[in-house]
Amino acid sequence: MTQPATGSPGARMNIGEVLDRLRPDFPGVTIPKIRFLEDKGLIKPERTPAGYRKFTHADVERLRYILTMQRDHYLPLKVIGEHLDAIDRGLEPPPIDSVVPTVPQVALAADGLPSAGSFARQDNIRLSRKELVKIAEIDEGLLDQLEQFGLIVPRVGTGHYDTDALVIARTARELSEFGFEPRHLRAFKTAADREVGLVEQVVAPQKRGRDTAAKARAEETVSEIAALSVRLHATLVKAGLRSV
Known part of the structure; x- marks a missing residue:
């Protein structure tokens, strides 16, 4: 059977190919980072009989969502996991911004302090x-x-x-x-x-x-x-x- 092209939704990619897709937007992503997210149960790539990971287009988009939530919204992995669970069950993840009255954002701003x-x-x-x-x-x-x-x-x-x-x-x-x-x-x-x-x-x-x-x-x-x-x-x- 002919294997699907790498760019098609049904393609299977190794972890190196996944890094190539993610690094333009997330330069700091590494193989240990991806394995860590897998260990946390946030992604579940397929495994070949030899034990090699194979990622789908959906897996890459899931990783992109996780990394974006960490980088842009500073969400902890537990919260991101809840978002992903909602998505997996066909629900919309909760909105990022609070819907209840809060103190002005400037009062809670990190004043340009370093992020993780x-x-x-x-x-x-x-x-x-x-x-x-x-x-x-x-x-x-x-x-x-x-x-x-x-x-x-x-x-x-x-x-x-x-x-x-x-x-x-x-x-x-x-x-x-x-x-x-x-x-x-x-x-x-x-x-x-x-x-x-x-x-x-x-x-x-x-x-x-x-x-x-x-x-x-x-x-x-x-x-x-x-x-x-x-x-x-x-x-x-x-x-x-x-x-x-």
């Missing part, structure tokens, strides 16, 4: 020391001090710098205009290290899991907790500054 997705960002940017200094608009002396106090660390084995190093360097430069020196920023590093330690304690049991979705589950948990931690920290600072 931003913590899951992965990039391959590698900057030389010279490039970092030039792009961040800092001098060698400031970079030396930032490294001295552990605020910036080049990648192990390469000596290159990533996006995080660039953001830290630029932020340090902007703070220097208000009189902050790298030695003053050690308190931020200490606070960040404590938050990282708390997150690591929470995800440690998940990292010990042996199933294929354990890594993706731990990564998702880290991203969500990190975003909430930064939101709480920033809001507490904002609240404290009201009396200054």
Whole structure:
């Protein structure tokens, strides 16, 4: 029997082909992420006798719906699962926006704070020391001090710098205009290290899991907790500054 074309509704795709379809709109999607969603029961791809996953066009659209609800509406997987269950039973999923009176959206806005997705960002940017200094608009002396106090660390084995190093360097430069020196920023590093330690304690049991979705589950948990931690920290600072 002739196999249907990949673009037809009845086509069966492997997980690599599914990634090719999703990545233009969701660059951060990975194979562990898809396996994690399967482990949660949100998607149920077919399995060949050899155990390989085969996805239909409907499976891809289901993944697209899940990823959109996470990225654009920050819905937890439990709620997304309820939406999918409604769709599976021929019902319309509940509206995203609340239909009851609420406080103004501006009062609940995150003020541009990072989302969980931003913590899951992965990039391959590698900057030389010279490039970092030039792009961040800092001098060698400031970079030396930032490294001295552990605020910036080049990648192990390469000596290159990533996006995080660039953001830290630029932020340090902007703070220097208000009189902050790298030695003053050690308190931020200490606070960040404590938050990282708390997150690591929470995800440690998940990292010990042996199933294929354990890594993706731990990564998702880290991203969500990190975003909430930064939101709480920033809001507490904002609240404290009201009396200054």
